[in-house]
Amino acid sequence: MGAEFPKILIVDDETTNIDVLVELLAEECKTVVAKTGDQALRRALVKPCPDLILLDIVLPDIDGFEVCRRLKERSETRDIPIIFITGKESEQDETRGLSVGAVDFIRKPFSPVVTLARIQTHLALQRQRHHLVALNELKNRFLAMAAHDLRNPLNSISGLSEILLTMPLDEQENRSFIQTIHDVAGQMLKLIHDLLDVSSIESGAFALEKRPTDLATLIGERVELMRIAAREKGVTIREECPSMAPVAADPDRLAQVVDNLVGNAVKFSPVGSEITVRCGRLHDRCFLQVVDQGPGIPDAERHRLFGEFQRLSTRPTAQEKSTGLGLSIVKRIVDAHHGEIVVANNADRGAIFTCFLPDGSHEIIPTRVRPALAEGKALRMLLIDDDPVLRLMYAKAFAEQGFEWVGEARDGREGLALYQALKPDVVICDIEMPVMDGLETLKALLAVDPNACVIILTSSVDQEKWTICLAHGARYTLRKDTPFPEIRRKVLEIWKEYQGRFA
Numbered sequence: 419m420g421a422e423f424p425k426i427l428i429v430d431d432e433t434t435n436i437d438v439l440v441e442l443l444a445e446e447c448k449t450v451v452a453k454t455g456d457q458a459l460r461r462a463l464v465k466p467c468p469d470l471i472l473l474d475i476v477l478p479d480i481d482g483f484e485v486c487r488r489l490k491e492r493s494e495t496r497d498i499p500i501i502f503i504t505g506k507e508s509e510q511d512e513t514r515g516l517s518v519g520a521v522d523f524i525r526k527p528f529s530p531v532v533t534l535a536r537i538q539t540h541l542a543l544q545r546q547r548h549h550l551v552a553l554n555e556l557k558n559r560f561l562a563m564a565a566h567d568l569r570n571p572l573n574s575i576s577g578l579s580e581i582l583l584t585m586p587l588d589e590q591e592n593r594s595f596i597q598t599i600h601d602v603a604g605q606m607l608k609l610i611h612d613l614l615d616v617s618s619i620e621s622g623a624f625a626l627e628k629r630p631t632d633l634a635t636l637i638g639e640r641v642e643l644m645r646i647a648a649r650e651k652g653v654t655i656r657e658e659c660p661s662m663a664p665v666a667a668d669p670d671r672l673a674q675v676v677d678n679l680v681g682n683a684v685k686f687s688p689v690g691s692e693i694t695v696r697c698g699r700l701h702d703r704c705f706l707q708v709v710d711q712g713p714g715i716p717d718a719e720r721h722r723l724f725g726e727f728q729r730l731s732t733r734p735t736a737q738e739k740s741t742g743l744g745l746s747i748v749k750r751i752v753d754a755h756h757g758e759i760v761v762a763n764n765a766d767r768g769a770i771f772t773c774f775l776p777d778g779s780h781e782i783i784p785t786r787v788r789p790a791l792a793e794g795k796a797l798r799m800l801l802i803d804d805d806p807v808l809r810l811m812y813a814k815a816f817a818e819q820g821f822e823w824v825g826e827a828r829d830g831r832e833g834l835a836l837y838q839a840l841k842p843d844v845v846i847c848d849i850e851m852p853v854m855d856g857l858e859t860l861k862a863l864l865a866v867d868p869n870a871c872v873i874i875l876t877s878s879v880d881q882e883k884w885t886i887c888l889a890h891g892a893r894y895t896l897r898k899d900t901p902f903p904e905i906r907r908k909v910l911e912i913w914k915e916y917q918g919r920f921a
Contacts, residue, residue, distance in 0.1 A: 423446075423447060423448045424446075424447050424448070424469040424470065424541050424544075425447070425448045425449075425450065425466060425467075425468045425469050426443060426447045426448070426449050426450070426468060426469065426470050426471070426472060426537070427449075427450045427451075427452060427458065427461055427462055427468040427470075427471045427472070428440065428449055428450070428451050428452070428472045429451075429452045429453075429455070429457075429458040429471065429472065429473045429474055429477070429482070429485070429503075430451075430453070430472070430474040430503060431453045431454065431474065431476075431477055431478055432474075435474070435503070435526065435528075436451055436453075438528055439472060439528070439533075442528070442530055442533060442534060443534075443537070446538075447537075450464075450468065453477075453478075454477055454478055454479045454480075455477045455479050455480035455481065455482070455484065455485040456479055456480065458471070458473065458477075458485050459485060459488060459489065462489055462495050462498065463492075463494055463495065467494060467495060467498060468498055469498070469541060469544055470498065470499050470500075470501065470537065470540055470541055470544065471489070471498055471499070471500045471501070472501050472503055472524070472537075473485060473486060473500050473501070473502055473503060473520075474502075474503045474504070475502055475503070475504045475506075475511065475515070482502055482503075482515075483514055483515065483518050486500050486502075486515070486518045486519055486520055487518045487519070489519075490518065490519040496519075497547070499521045499522075499540045499543070499544055500519060500520045500521060501520065501521060501522045501523065501524055501536065501537070501540065502515045502520045502522070502523045502524070503523075503524050503526065504523055504524075504525065504526065505525070505526040507525070521540055522536055522540060524536060568606055571602040571603070571605055571606050572606070574598070574599075574602050575599050575602055575603060578595045578598060578599050579599065581595065582595055582596070607899050610899070611899055626667075626668040626671060626754055626755065627668050627670075628666045628667055628668055629666070629667075629668075629669065630664035630665075630666065631664055631665050631666070631667040631668075631669045631672060632662075632664050633659070633662060633664075633665055633667075633672070633697050633704060633706065634659040634660065634661055634662055634697055636669055636672060636673060636676065637657065637659050637676055637695055637697055637706065638657060638659065639673075639907075640673055640676040640677055640680065641655055641657055641676070641680060641695055643677075643901075643903070644677070644680045644681060644684060647681075647684050648684050648687075648693070651684065651687065651689060652689040652690055653684055653687045653688075653689070653690075653691055653692070653693060654691075654692045654693070655680070655684075655692075655693045655694075655695060656692055656693070656694050656695070657694075657695050657696075658694060658695070658696040658697075659695065659696065659697045659698075660697075660698060662697070662698065662699060662704070665704050665775060665777065666776075667755060667775060668751075668755075671751045671754070671755075672751070672755075674747060674748070674751060675706065675748050675751050675752065675773060676695075676706065678744040678745065678747060678748045679706075679708040679748060679771050679773075680693065680695060680708055681744070682744060682745070682771075683708050683709075683710035683712070683769075683771075686710060686712035686713060686769075687710050687711060687712050688711070688712065691710070691711035691712070691768075692711060693708065693709065693710050693711075694707075694708070694709040695707070695708050695709075696708075696709075699777070700774070702776070702777050703757075703774045703775060703776060703777060704774070704775045704776075704777060705772055705773065705774050705775070706772070706773045706775070707770065707771065707772045707773075708770075708771045709764070709768060709769075709770045709771075710768045710769055711764075711767050711768040712767070712768050712769060713767070713768075714763040714764065714767060714768055714769045715761060715763055715769050720761065723745055723761060724745050724746050724748075724749040724759075748773075752773050752775070755775050755776070756775075756776055757773060757774050757775040757776065758773070758774045759771065759772070759773050759774075760772045760774070796820060796821055796822035797820060797821050797822065797843050797844060797909070797910070797913055798822045798824045798840070798841075798842045798843045798844070799816060799821060799822065799823055799824060799842055799843065799844050799845075799846065799909070800824055800825050800826070800827070800833065800836055800837060800840060800842040800844070800845045800846070801813070801823075801825075801826050801827070801845075801846045801847075802826075802827040802829070802830060802832075802833030802845065802846070802847040802848060802851070802856075802859060803826075803827075803828075803846075803847075803848040803851070803875065804828050804829055804848065804850075804851045804852060805848070806828075808848075808898065809826045811902075812846070813826065815902040815905070815906065816906065818906075820910070821906070824840045824842050825840050825842070829851050829852055829853035829854060830847075830851055830853060830854025830855065830856070830858055830859030830862065831853050831854050832853075833845070833847065833859055833863075834854075834859065834862050834863060834866065837863055837866065837867070837870070838866060843871060843913065844871050844872075844873060844909060844912075844913055845863060845870060845871065845872045845873065846873045846875050846896070846909075847859055847860060847863075847872055847873070847874055847875060848874075848875050848876065849874060849875070849876045849883055849887070850876070850877075856874055856875075856876070856887065857883075857886060857887055857890065860872055860874070860887060860890055860891065860892055861890060864890070864891045868891075870891075871893050871912070871913065871916045872891070872892050872893060873892065873893055873894050873895070873896055873909065873912060874887045874888075874892045874894070874895045874896070875895075875896050875897075875898060876895060876896070876897060876898065877897065877898040877899065893912050893915075893916055894908070894912045896908060
């Protein structure tokens with residue numbers, strides 16, 4: 419359905435009525451006219467089909483009721499809302515009209531205000547129906563993709579873990595199998611992460627948390643993580659990111675943009691090639707640019723580039739897996755920042771992706787310099803989560819220099835008692851827990867210590883929950899599928915910011 423100019427078919431044999439309706443709708447709709455029932459049936463099938471039909475009951479060949487009945491029998495036209503035009507006030511006509519599929523009636527002579535209001539209402543309802551149909555189709559595609567793309571990696575994990583449990587292996591074989599399980603699980607997490615991101619965007623739950631962001635530093639951190647995959651393919655990543663003033667952006671979402679663009683460049687780059695990542699300012703905008711030496715974007719397929727589940731004819735050079743969602747997510751994130759993404763092919767070879775973002779300097783609130791963690795002092799941490807496997811993983815992940823794992827709790831009540839006894843620096847607390855959920859636990863911790871540094875941990879994509887926790891005093895929210903190095907970095911960053919409040 420056209421968002422700017424919906425198409426309306428007017429069916430009436432009286433020229434005066436047609437002229438009134440065409441003039442009334444001229445500024446908001448594209449109108450098509452039919453003067454007989456037969457013309458109406460043929461013109462309703464002309465693509466694109468009408469978004470709404472205004473149908474007179476009395477016509478010279480077949481009456482409006484029969485036209486409506488036939489339209490409702492055809493798959494191409496059955497969902498088009500039909501409003502009957504009538505000069506009669508007959509309950510019998512109304513009952514018959516509704517029984518054959520009409521949604522409303524407009525009386526002659528026309529009241530412009532009432533007529534326009536009724537038409538706009540049904541066009542709005544039709545737009546909502548189209549949106550719901552699109553969401554349902556997207557959901558079905560999600561389920562189909564998840565079932566298809568998760569089956570093989572799950573089989574791999576199941577088979578390899580069974581071998582590890584039942585067969586004697588040497589140390590090298592053990593490590594190889596564990597590495598494969600780790601890699602396959604990472605692919606699964608990436609797929610689920612992409613699916614959840616697209617789902618939250620489409621459902622309207624997508625929101626940005628803008629704060630001062632050092633674009634050059636962010637790019638450097640993300641590129642460093644990508645260099646491992648690039649080195650394995652014999653690909654070099656070069657950075658041209660001069661120091662620049664912070665921009666107002668959501669750093670986590672911007673990190674997704676960098677990850678997807680650089681990750682795509684690595685996938686499509688041949689051995690011995692180079693990827694260049696640039697950032698800077700151009701006039702009143704900041705830009706992030708990724709240039710590769712791969713096959714480029716076929717001109718005939720460029721219009722599909724940012725759609726969901728799109729896989730182009732060009733293939734990754736090492737047969738890497740792709741969900742077909744990454745660039746769609748990039749586009750939505752850039753759009754949410756009121757930015758623009760531009761794609762071009764290099765004259766010789768490769769593709770150039772450039773994201774332009776508003777400078778946003780006026781949105782940045784100046785902050786004080788934040789002190790570093792005191793030298794030699796380990797950050798004392800407490801985890802509250804009902805998942806024993808996650809507690810085990812986090813205890814191991816944070817068992818390194820700079821962190822001290824002081825305790826674990828299975829629920830909020832136990833966590834509150836441990837907090838009072840151990841006085842940790844940072845609490846990481848799950849949202850979904852028995853006995854006391856994360857929000858209740860957060861409130862209880864801050865009631866005991868108003869200055870408690872609490873980080874909310876969640877696997878949920880429900881940003882309303884995150885917002886509520888932040889409003890009640892949480893310092894930050896972390897997703898459970900965040901890689902461990904990133905979680906450690908984030909925890910230190912949050913702690914430094916927290917310390918800055920008391921500097």
